[in-house]
Amino acid sequence: MSDxxxxxxxxxxxxxxxxxxxxxxxxxxxxxxxxxxVAIVGPNGAGKSTLFKALVGLIPIRAGxxxxxxxxxxxxxxPIAYVPQREEIDWGFPVTVQDVVMMxxxxxxxxxxxxxxxxxxxVARCLDELGIxxxxxxxxxxxxxxxxQRVFLAxxxxxxxxxxxxxxxxxxxxxxxxxxxxxxxxxxxxQGITVLVSTHDMExxxxxxxxxxxxxxxxxxYGPPPSVFTPEHLTEAFGGQALFVGGMVVIDQxxxxxxxxGEEHRHSHxxxxxxx
Amino acid sequence: MIAWLTDPFAFEFMxxxxxxxxxxxxxxxxxxTFVVLRAMAFLGDALAHAILPGVAIAYLIGADLLLxxxxxxxxxxxxxxLFSRRGGVKEDTAIGILFAAALAxxxxxxxxxxxxxxxxxxxxxxxxxxxxxxxxxxxxxLAVIVLVTLIALFxxxxxxxxxxxxxxxxxxxPETLRFAMLILLxxxxxxxxxxxxxxxxxxxxxxxxxxxYLLTRRLAAMMAVSxxxxxxxSVAGLYASxxxxxxxxxxxxxxxxxxxxxxxxxxxxxxxxAHRAARRAI
Numbered sequence: 007m008s009d010x011x012x013x014x015x016x017x018x019x020x021x022x023x024x025x026x027x028x029x030x031x032x033x034x035x036x037x038x039x040x041x042x043x044v045a046i047v048g049p050n051g052a053g054k055s056t057l058f059k060a061l062v063g064l065i066p067i068r069a070g071x072x073x074x075x076x077x078x079x080x081x082x083x084x085p086i087a088y089v090p091q092r093e094e095i096d097w098g099f100p101v102t103v104q105d106v107v108m109m110x111x112x113x114x115x116x117x118x119x120x121x122x123x124x125x126x127x128x129v130a131r132c133l134d135e136l137g138i139x140x141x142x143x144x145x146x147x148x149x150x151x152x153x154x155q156r157v158f159l160a161x162x163x164x165x166x167x168x169x170x171x172x173x174x175x176x177x178x179x180x181x182x183x184x185x186x187x188x189x190x191x192x193x194x195x196x197q198g199i200t201v202l203v204s205t206h207d208m209e210x211x212x213x214x215x216x217x218x219x220x221x222x223x224x225x226x227x228y229g230p231p232p233s234v235f236t237p238e239h240l241t242e243a244f245g246g247q248a249l250f251v252g253g254m255v256v257i258d259q260x261x262x263x264x265x266x267x268g269e270e271h272r273h274s275h276x277x278x279x280x281x282x
Numbered sequence: 283m284i285a286w287l288t289d290p291f292a293f294e295f296m297x298x299x300x301x302x303x304x305x306x307x308x309x310x311x312x313x314x315t316f317v318v319l320r321a322m323a324f325l326g327d328a329l330a331h332a333i334l335p336g337v338a339i340a341y342l343i344g345a346d347l348l349l350x351x352x353x354x355x356x357x358x359x360x361x362x363x364l365f366s367r368r369g370g371v372k373e374d375t376a377i378g379i380l381f382a383a384a385l386a387x388x389x390x391x392x393x394x395x396x397x398x399x400x401x402x403x404x405x406x407x408x409x410x411x412x413x414x415x416x417x418x419x420x421x422x423x424l425a426v427i428v429l430v431t432l433i434a435l436f437x438x439x440x441x442x443x444x445x446x447x448x449x450x451x452x453x454x455x456p457e458t459l460r461f462a463m464l465i466l467l468x469x470x471x472x473x474x475x476x477x478x479x480x481x482x483x484x485x486x487x488x489x490x491x492x493x494x495y496l497l498t499r500r501l502a503a504m505m506a507v508s509x510x511x512x513x514x515x516s517v518a519g520l521y522a523s524x525x526x527x528x529x530x531x532x533x534x535x536x537x538x539x540x541x542x543x544x545x546x547x548x549x550x551x552x553x554x555x556a557h558r559a560a561r562r563a564i
Contacts, residue, residue: 062451090447099319099444100495100504109441113452118434145499148551161448 015040016169016200020070023060029068030056034225038217041198043191045211048221049244054204055091057221058171061202062088074169085113087167089158091174097147103157104142107132110164132160136190152183159190170194172203176210188214208235208257290524298418299410299477303516303534306477307486309425311512312432313470314491315505316463320443324374325362325464327484328381330471332358334388334480342391348420351475355468358384363461410477410520410530424473428466439463440501477516478531486512489538496542496549511541 016038024030031053038044046054059065061072063079072079079086087110110132111125121129133139136156141149146157155175162170176184191214194201205211211218212231220226220234222243227234240248240257249256290296317326336354340347358380365376413421432439438459442449446456467487474483494508519534526533547554 062447064447064450086451088447088451094447096319096444100499100501101440101444102500105440105500106444109445109448112437112441112448112454115437117438117454120437145551148499 015073015075016042016202017073017076018057018061018070019073021057021060021067021072022069023056023065023067024053025065030065030223031060031221032224033070034221035070036219036225036228038200038202041195041200042217043195043201043215044203044217044219045215046202046204046219046221047206047208047211048226049247052221052243053223054221055173058088058173058202058204061169061171062086079169085165085167086169086171087162087165088171089155089162089173089175092151092154092178095146095154095158097154099147100145102143102145103133103138103149103160104129106146106157107160107164110161113165128164128166129160132163135163135193136160137186152179152186155179155183155187159187167199169200169202172201174204174206176205176207184210290521295411295413296520296524298413298415299530300517300520302413302418302421302477303410303520303530304513305421305425306474306483307490307512307514307516307534308509309428309470309512310474310483310486311490311494311508312505313428313466314487314489314512315494315501315508316439316443317467317487318491318495319501320463322467325377326467326471326487328362328377329355329358329464329468330474330480330484331388332381332384333471333475335384335391338388338391342394348417348472348475352424352469352472354384355472356465359464359468360461363464409479410523413477421473421477424469428469428473431462431466435459435462436502478534482531482535485535486515486538489535489542490515493538493542493545496545496552499551511538515541 018034018036018038021034022029022032030051034057036044046057048054056065060067061079074086107129108121108125111121111128115121115125130139133142136159138153138156138160141153141157146154149157159172159175175187179187188210191201191203203215212235216230217228218231218234219228220239220243226243227236227239237248237250244257247257291300314326316322333351333354336350336352336357337347338350339345339354340350361380362373362376365371365379366373371379438449438454441452441454442456442459449456449459470487471483474486478486490511491504491508493511494504494506498504498507515534515538518537519530519532522528522533522537523530545553550556
């Protein structure tokens, strides 16, 4: 986010990633321009989360490479921030909103170092930006789902990232939180932060993103929505789950048979806000 | 009343007992916050029992029992860490295997000793009244090492416990921190041996921290409250042991358990009463 930084530019070069046996993701190749926003879509188990985890180094890359500004990520100058799915967070942990957002600064703080005034300023700014400043002293477990999401978005922004990865941010939040997130994405575009969003929400992907990547173990299509959402590509990605009714496409991905891979379609099952 | 409070500490061995109890109470309770938050209760229990072969070997060769326990605890902690690294078996499986093996080895070695009488029973059940000045020095030094490490690396341990994924991304080496935590845990258990014994040290690692979990909303506060509960339980247990003539280690643990039950029912946010009230409000 610093003004002197060159344009963020993420390139994924022929990436193959995953544990043992058959890799979850094979030969994915895509370039994301500076400040570009990409929706990553695909059926359950298509490798959307695997792609993110490979990008941040949580899953071994077996072939190919990832470049940010033409260099491998990992240095402090080109951080990639990652907002995990809400199921991956321990909401009972005794931390306040302020504590969580401050964790975004830890990468810039050496071992044994305490946060400085500059770090507290960044945290305050990020809390403000997401409209949760008044929640700073609350425990994260006491918040609603939408508020909890904003805490983790604020933490990601506190990392001052050049690339931001959001894993299923539209899942399990209500309509107003969804709109707030889309507004935030517009602000991030203005700041030149490159954003990758994995989602089940094809409609949002088609209408609100300039670029879409369709995955199913490999990259089936990548580009502007009209060029990606073609009957051929969708059939390739979803097989029999894709139904073509008149000019409309219906994707049936809400069956019990798919539960358990961490990417199931939850919109209809999850309570939208959970005040405690 | 004052006399009632000061009477027990007219004896030097009681003063040493008080000091040792306080050190152990605070130390176990503070590191216990991580045991509770990372669901490592089983690990604490396993480590406590796994020191048995170390003690038995030390006894057989005539070495210091605490040093034997320390060596065994560190070996087991490192073993658990190695076996459960990515690609190996799950951590609870690794713990189960090492726990059983160490316990069996300990029993096997002890069965070769015909008259192990007092020394070994003290290690097993603790004898806070028998703490020597030398024991106190060892206990104190280990406690300082563990507490200073926890405070110095507070930020890193907090991050690695709450979100190991972010810790990894930020270069904070969660795997290394987990090893460090296992070693600190091993040191703590050895420190606790002399006062509350093997069987009860696991309880002191969990109960005060679980009490504090119910009462606080920040990690630092949880540590402080846990330390207070641990210290208070230790002192109260010692008085109970003096006036009621009961085993001190057991008394300490039962006082801590009573504190937990109170918190479980009456804690402001997470207690039973608060939950009921919240449900009625809806």
